[in-house]
Amino acid sequence: MDNNSNNIIVLMVCPVSNYLEQEIEKSFKVFKLWHFEDKEQFINTHKDSIQAVVGSAAAGADAELIESLPKLEIVATCSVGLDKIDLARCKEKGIRVANTPDVLTDDVADLAIGLILAVLRRICESDRYVRSGEWKKGEFKMTTKFTGKSVGILGMGRIGTVIAKRAEAFDCIIGYNSRTEKPNLNYKYYPNLIDLASNCQILVVACSLTEETQHIVNRQVINALGPKGVLINIGRGLLVDEHELVSALLQGRLGGAGLDVFEHEPDVPEELIGLENVVLLPHVASATVETRKAMADLVVGNLQAHFGKKPLLTPVV
Amino acid sequence: MESIGVLMACPMNTYLEQELERRFNLFKFWTVSDKTQFLKAQQNNIRAVVGNATAGADAELIDALPKLEIVSSFSVGLDKVDMVKCKEKGVRVTNTPDVLTDDVADLAIGLMLAVLRRLCESDRYVRSGKWKKGDYKLTTKVRFTGKTVGIIGLGRIGMAVAKRAEAFSCPINYYSRTEKPNLKYKYYPSVVELASNCHILVVACPLTEETRHIINREVIDALGPKGVLINIGRGPHVDERELVSALVEGRLGGAGLDVFENEPHVPEELFGLENVVLMPHVGSGTVETRKTMADLVLGNLEAHFLNKPLLTPVV
Numbered sequence: 243m244d245n246n247s248n249n250i251i252v253l254m255v256c257p258v259s260n261y262l263e264q265e266i267e268k269s270f271k272v273f274k275l276w277h278f279e280d281k282e283q284f285i286n287t288h289k290d291s292i293q294a295v296v297g298s299a300a301a302g303a304d305a306e307l308i309e310s311l312p313k314l315e316i317v318a319t320c321s322v323g324l325d326k327i328d329l330a331r332c333k334e335k336g337i338r339v340a341n342t343p344d345v346l347t348d349d350v351a352d353l354a355i356g357l358i359l360a361v362l363r364r365i366c367e368s369d370r371y372v373r374s375g376e377w378k379k380g381e382f383k384m385t386t387k388f389t390g391k392s393v394g395i396l397g398m399g400r401i402g403t404v405i406a407k408r409a410e411a412f413d414c415i416i417g418y419n420s421r422t423e424k425p426n427l428n429y430k431y432y433p434n435l436i437d438l439a440s441n442c443q444i445l446v447v448a449c450s451l452t453e454e455t456q457h458i459v460n461r462q463v464i465n466a467l468g469p470k471g472v473l474i475n476i477g478r479g480l481l482v483d484e485h486e487l488v489s490a491l492l493q494g495r496l497g498g499a500g501l502d503v504f505e506h507e508p509d510v511p512e513e514l515i516g517l518e519n520v521v522l523l524p525h526v527a528s529a530t531v532e533t534r535k536a537m538a539d540l541v542v543g544n545l546q547a548h549f550g551k552k553p554l555l556t557p558v559v
Numbered sequence: 560m561e562s563i564g565v566l567m568a569c570p571m572n573t574y575l576e577q578e579l580e581r582r583f584n585l586f587k588f589w590t591v592s593d594k595t596q597f598l599k600a601q602q603n604n605i606r607a608v609v610g611n612a613t614a615g616a617d618a619e620l621i622d623a624l625p626k627l628e629i630v631s632s633f634s635v636g637l638d639k640v641d642m643v644k645c646k647e648k649g650v651r652v653t654n655t656p657d658v659l660t661d662d663v664a665d666l667a668i669g670l671m672l673a674v675l676r677r678l679c680e681s682d683r684y685v686r687s688g689k690w691k692k693g694d695y696k697l698t699t700k701v702r703f704t705g706k707t708v709g710i711i712g713l714g715r716i717g718m719a720v721a722k723r724a725e726a727f728s729c730p731i732n733y734y735s736r737t738e739k740p741n742l743k744y745k746y747y748p749s750v751v752e753l754a755s756n757c758h759i760l761v762v763a764c765p766l767t768e769e770t771r772h773i774i775n776r777e778v779i780d781a782l783g784p785k786g787v788l789i790n791i792g793r794g795p796h797v798d799e800r801e802l803v804s805a806l807v808e809g810r811l812g813g814a815g816l817d818v819f820e821n822e823p824h825v826p827e828e829l830f831g832l833e834n835v836v837l838m839p840h841v842g843s844g845t846v847e848t849r850k851t852m853a854d855l856v857l858g859n860l861e862a863h864f865l866n867k868p869l870l871t872p873v874v
Contacts, residue, residue: 348704352727356678356703359669363845365836366679372837373830377823381570387845389661411726412665508690515686521678522685530676530702 256301262538302326325451340544345536346528351404357500394442397449439466451478479505564604568614575853615639638766653859659843664719670815709757712764754781766793794820
């Protein structure tokens with residue numbers, strides 16, 4: 243990188259990690275949008291100098307932000323999901339986009355399996371049972387076996403594929419739904435999501451969030467999964483009709499749920515807080531020390547590549 | 560067979576109890592206030608004992624039941640049955656192997672994920688409303704994929720744990736009384752060496768006099784401040800006092816425990832720790848498996864009293 247790199251201005255739109263901030267600051271000048279009370283005024287003042295935006299699953303670059311930054315050249319997101327970026331607008335304006343695929347695949351898949359085991363075997367509930375002293379009064383109830391259950395995967399991309407491989411080690415029968423059938427896969431393809439939900443006991447949401455997939459898991463899908471079915475969401479909150487999910491759980495129309503994502507993070511529907519057949523996580527699927535470092539390195543690497551006029555490491559657009 | 564006296568050592572499963580009551584003359588040991596008196600009175604009636612991980616047939620009980628022919632354990636572990644005395648007296652012993660292997664292995668993996676990825680702590684964070692106040696600072700959450708798993712005891716359950724861990728790209732090392740041929744897993748001739756060469760140590764061997772406190776201070780120190788202990792065997796496999804002090808002092812990174820030395824008592828110092836996950840001995844505790852285990856106990860008893868070969872004999 244040349245000596246002038248420290249003049250390149252990067253706008254971070256949300257906090258990600260201290261490590262990422264420190265690393266970006268080594269090579270670039272950074273503005274942190276969340277430090278400014280009057281965001282509009284800040285953007286007005288600095289709009290002609292901001293050349294890069296760094297986002298995450300929480301916030302990215304929508305049409306409004308892109309329009310207000312005429313010098314914007316690249317949006318680098320510390321996530322694999324691109325739902326917070328207006329990709330069409332970026333393409334239109336020749337703005338590069340980079341994300342963090344692959345480095346987080348294993349962690350997200352591990353969490354999906356962890357959620358399945360936690361829900362079916364009531365791991366968190368049992369832990370509460372012991373810590374509260376209840377075990378001294380009586381045995382914990384019986385739970386449900388995971389090995390051999392049928393697992394349906396919505397979205398057979400990098401993450402879905404790796405989840406399937408892990409579930410196979412538990413002798414699970416794998417079915418999937420995806421925009422197109424994947425060749426050479428040993429798993430049964432269901433062209434219709436409701437059919438997949440009717441034919442599996444555990445449905446894992448692992449597809450991207452786009453306009454088409456918003457609320458793809460709706461009342462019909464939830465009803466098809468049924469009173470013994472379990473929904474695992476490690477995708478995006480908006481993939482599931484949360485309102486329908488909550489009422490299905492309260493009414494017993496759905497057996498249980500393991501959720502890492504919600505429609506309005508960090509708000510979680512209060513009704514879920516009291517349920518024992520759910521496990522609720524604060525969007526931590528890629529949140530291990532190892533992976534968050536690898537993701538941050540990829541964000542910085544992409545920025546350095548772009549401004550060093552080299553090929554992007556993980557370009558989307 | 561309704562006249563055959565069967566002594567159930569402790570409550571273990573409603574379905575099993577009901578079926579035993581239906582098919583035999585069932586005595587529920589835990590409902591008896593004067594056990595000595597009871598045994599004297601019934602010693603010629605009781606021909607079978609049904610036990611589990613909590614209570615079985617020790618030397619004293621076996622000696623008190625001269626007509627005892629069979630002990631059928633609702634467990635795979637036989638540490639609560641005096642096997643030597645049974646052999647001596649020609650008392651048959653059965654257990655419930657295989658049918659619970661998957662559930663126990665599943666729980667071992669579940670505990671690993673729960674400890675490393677702080678699942679229970681994170682769930683508490685959401686339920687308490689803390690997430691609204693700030694992102695969960697994940698300074699201690701560690702990736703599971705690729706971590707080296709060390710298994711003590713490569714029997715049915717140990718092998719099932721290994722198979723699952725392999726799907727997470729975990730290298731597998733093990734300790735066992737003898738090295739197993741033709742395995743792609745690396746053998747270590749001592750538990751301390753195994754503990755020095757793995758990130759996650761799983762106890763999956765039977766409890767015997769030799770394996771009591773097999774996890775001692777030396778092993779715990781070898782596993783170290785980043786190491787995680789998973790116990791899905793028996794509480795007495797681990798020197799619990801040493802384990803607690805190691806966790807409290809940070810000499811051990813974390814633990815996932817389904818069993819304890821003095822169940823249902825769990826050392827209270829563990830309750831305040833975020834790097835442990837504590838289960839109330841539920842390794843085989845699913846509806847599906849407990850029914851299959853119960854049917855195996857019943858099947859073994861019926862086979863014995865019909866002079867047919869036992870389904871899952873140990874002795």
